Amino acid sequence: MKNTFFANSFEQDVYNLVRAIPEGRVTSYGAIANALGAAGASRRVGWVLNKSFGAVPSVPAHRVVNRVGMLTGAGHFPPGREMAAQLRSEGVVIENNAVVDFETRFWNPMTDL
DNA sequence: CATCTGACCTAGT
């Protein structure tokens, strides 16, 4: 389905979609890109999220992981806002830099949005 | 201006 937001810019779309992720849920870069109609541009999503730290309101980028559920971007998170820490605060169990029961915690933008 | 790398994903072996 098409986003109810507006496609003013790719980064804006990514921001809105990531902000729409419910607490305690996670999604993947590919799902976001696909939901935005930019299938295959999953790398771009990651790059957009990289600069999303300075954006306001804060973008819960910690809820975005790769397809396997690994916190690949944990090392790029600023100090005090580590991925695993925030996810744990939301009730998500992290084991070895990966989300436990990722498929259960997975949130599909197109389906649930 | 050409090349490489990177918060990835899909497909082939």
Added chain:
DNA sequence: AACTAGGCCAGAT
């Protein structure tokens, strides 16, 4: 089923 290789878009060197 696990591993390797290729493809994708954008920024950095």
